[in-house]
Amino acid sequence: MDALTALCIGAMFGIGIFQLLRRNVIRSAIGFVIVSNAINLFLLSAGAYDGLVPAYANLIGVRSDALPQALILTAIVISMGGFAFVLAMLNIVAARYKAADLDEISELKY
Amino acid sequence: MLAAHLVLLPIVVPLAGAALALVFWRRPRAQAGFAFGALLAALASSAYLLYHVWTIGRPVVFQVGGWAAPFGISLVGDLLSATMALMCQLVIAACALYALGSREAATTYPTFYTLLLTLTTGLTGAMLTGDLFNLFVFAELLVISATALTAISDDRLGVEAAFKYFYVSTLAGICLLIACGSLYISYGTLNLADLAGRIAAAPDRPLVGIALAMLAGFFMIKSAVVPFHFWQPDFHATAPTAISALLSSVVVKLGVYGFIRLTTLLYAGQSDGLRAVLVALGVVGLFFGGLSAAGTHNAKRMLAYSTLGQIGYILIAIGWGTPPALAAAVVFAFNHALLKAAMLMLAGYLASRAPVKTASFEVLTGLGKYLPVAGALFLLGGLGLVGIPPLNGFLSKLLVFRSGVEVGDYLVLALAGVGSLISLVYIARAFERIWWQPPADGVKVKPGDQLFAPALLIALSVVLGVWGEPLLALANATAVWLGDPTNYIQALQLVRG
Numbered sequence: 001m002d003a004l005t006a007l008c009i010g011a012m013f014g015i016g017i018f019q020l021l022r023r024n025v026i027r028s029a030i031g032f033v034i035v036s037n038a039i040n041l042f043l044l045s046a047g048a049y050d051g052l053v054p055a056y057a058n059l060i061g062v063r064s065d066a067l068p069q070a071l072i073l074t075a076i077v078i079s080m081g082g083f084a085f086v087l088a089m090l091n092i093v094a095a096r097y098k099a100a101d102l103d104e105i106s107e108l109k110y
Numbered sequence: 111m112l113a114a115h116l117v118l119l120p121i122v123v124p125l126a127g128a129a130l131a132l133v134f135w136r137r138p139r140a141q142a143g144f145a146f147g148a149l150l151a152a153l154a155s156s157a158y159l160l161y162h163v164w165t166i167g168r169p170v171v172f173q174v175g176g177w178a179a180p181f182g183i184s185l186v187g188d189l190l191s192a193t194m195a196l197m198c199q200l201v202i203a204a205c206a207l208y209a210l211g212s213r214e215a216a217t218t219y220p221t222f223y224t225l226l227l228t229l230t231t232g233l234t235g236a237m238l239t240g241d242l243f244n245l246f247v248f249a250e251l252l253v254i255s256a257t258a259l260t261a262i263s264d265d266r267l268g269v270e271a272a273f274k275y276f277y278v279s280t281l282a283g284i285c286l287l288i289a290c291g292s293l294y295i296s297y298g299t300l301n302l303a304d305l306a307g308r309i310a311a312a313p314d315r316p317l318v319g320i321a322l323a324m325l326a327g328f329f330m331i332k333s334a335v336v337p338f339h340f341w342q343p344d345f346h347a348t349a350p351t352a353i354s355a356l357l358s359s360v361v362v363k364l365g366v367y368g369f370i371r372l373t374t375l376l377y378a379g380q381s382d383g384l385r386a387v388l389v390a391l392g393v394v395g396l397f398f399g400g401l402s403a404a405g406t407h408n409a410k411r412m413l414a415y416s417t418l419g420q421i422g423y424i425l426i427a428i429g430w431g432t433p434p435a436l437a438a439a440v441v442f443a444f445n446h447a448l449l450k451a452a453m454l455m456l457a458g459y460l461a462s463r464a465p466v467k468t469a470s471f472e473v474l475t476g477l478g479k480y481l482p483v484a485g486a487l488f489l490l491g492g493l494g495l496v497g498i499p500p501l502n503g504f505l506s507k508l509l510v511f512r513s514g515v516e517v518g519d520y521l522v523l524a525l526a527g528v529g530s531l532i533s534l535v536y537i538a539r540a541f542e543r544i545w546w547q548p549p550a551d552g553v554k555v556k557p558g559d560q561l562f563a564p565a566l567l568i569a570l571s572v573v574l575g576v577w578g579e580p581l582l583a584l585a586n587a588t589a590v591w592l593g594d595p596t597n598y599i600q601a602l603q604l605v606r607g
Contacts, residue, residue, distance in 0.1 A: 046291040
């Protein structure tokens with residue numbers, strides 16, 4: 001189960017970074033969300049969660065550490081705010097440049 | 111009020127100011143005045159914190175919520191943190207003063223001063239916190255405020271630069287989260303002092319190297335060290351003038367602060383490799399920044415590139431890592447913050463007086479004929495950046511070179527000397543272009559921004575250049591503290607281990 005969790009997190013990182021590097025800004029923003037979630041899962045598995053019981057099951061010996069969950073809550077809120085902010089900026093960028101391709105959104109040359 | 115609460119004030123005052131400033135959003139002048147007052151109060155509190163830490167001779171620690179050290183979040187004000195916080199708030203207050211006298215439309219945006227205050231909170235908090243995850247939270251606050259402030263710039267390309275910066279900074283945040291997770295798996299704590307003790311006790315856990323690499327990546331993106339610099343000139347050149355002055359002077363110092371903490375506290379015993387990398391990247395940055403600055407056609411962009419080179423000197427000093435070199439790094443960081451903020455304000459001032467609002471040299475050529483006061487300030491500030499007495503820039507370069515002689519790293523010293531000559535070239539070229547060439551026919555200057563803020567900063571630089579003894583004493587004491595991380599660790603009174 002540990003190996004499966006690790007593989008899933010790795011796959012999410014891979015997919016997320018692939019999407020993040022796309023030229024289309026909307027796909028790139030979606031990649032941003034996927035990477036944020038991969039990080040959250042990584043932090044969750046940092047809390048000694050062995051994947052077989054609910055994250056805060058009251059079993060002696062397999063009890064999960066609560067701190068990474070608090071970290072994840074904070075990270076989720078921040079990444080949600082960041083994503084909303086990216087979408088707001090994309091809205092302005094799309095209106096100003098009339099394009100969704102990063103190659104066309106590059107006037108900063110001087 | 112307890113002495114421990116002092117370390118809370120420089121963070122809470124701007125945060126409360128940001129919340130209260132929103133109340134005045136319909137009355138822009140009242141809001142601006144209130145925000146400036148809040149920044150001055152924050153500056154006074156951080157100055158008092160530094161004075162207090164200096165007199166009692168040990169770090170001031172505040173445990174948020176009353177939870178004991180490794181469990182709760184600690185805010186730690188030692189000499190390094192307090193000096194850096196004072197530097198940041200001093201420059202930010204000067205930038206707010208510039209914004210008060212500015213005609214840019216961005217400064218009348220209803221949340222401009224609120225964002226400026228949240229940026230101050232993020233930057234000060236990141237320097238005063240003693241917890242790795244808390245550092246992430248404050249750094250994200252800083253990033254979002256800085257992005258929003260640049261996105262509302264008068265320059266229509268501001269949105270593009272802000273978009274780029276936000277992506278790169280989010281990547282930096284992801285690096286920091288990976289480092290947090292890796293260190294938590296390995297040592298079960300995120301408190302910097304606790305981590306430092308545990309890493310020193312058991313340095314061979316599998317994820318420690320990854321955490322070091324990720325932390326180094328985070329701080330390199332924050333201070334725009336060369337392979338991670340590509341967003342910086344665009345971002346700093348398109349921001350509103352008051353904001354670009356603080357971005358290029360104090361916000362990049364977050365990375366410098368982080369590297370000092372990494373090499374002297376967190377990885378105090380295992381940072382030889384990182385130090386060698388810092389020296390190498392510093393030299394590369396020196397040349398890359400200097401040559402790029404010499405090749406630009408825009409005064410603001412030239413100064414943004416010059417920051418890359420100046421950060422190079424600080425990184426070289428941190429890389430050498432001896433007490434005199436660390437003292438030199440602190441002095442250099444402080445002086446560079448004052449000078450670079452003043453120079454960017456002057457570039458923005460010139461742009462505001464130009465017939466077309468841009469800092470491009472083509473437009474600025476010859477305008478200096480009508481602006482003699484700005485010329486005198488630009489000359490003084492430029493001499494400071496190059497490192498010519500009596501400006502404080504001379505003192506910082508002297509200290510870096512002297513510590514290099516003690517280390518005996520003559521190759522790097524020679525390269526740094528050449529890099530210093532490059533800075534003379536671009537400053538002299540800019541000055542010659544703006545003040546010595548005749549203006550084009552029929553060019554008139556417009557009314558524009560006020561010169562109080564850059565004059566204040568340049569005056570402070572001259573004072574620190576002529577009477578540098580207090581800053582030197584402070585930096586030397588800081589270096590002594592940094593040389594012995596046990597002081598920092600013991601001040602937290604860790605409950606276990």
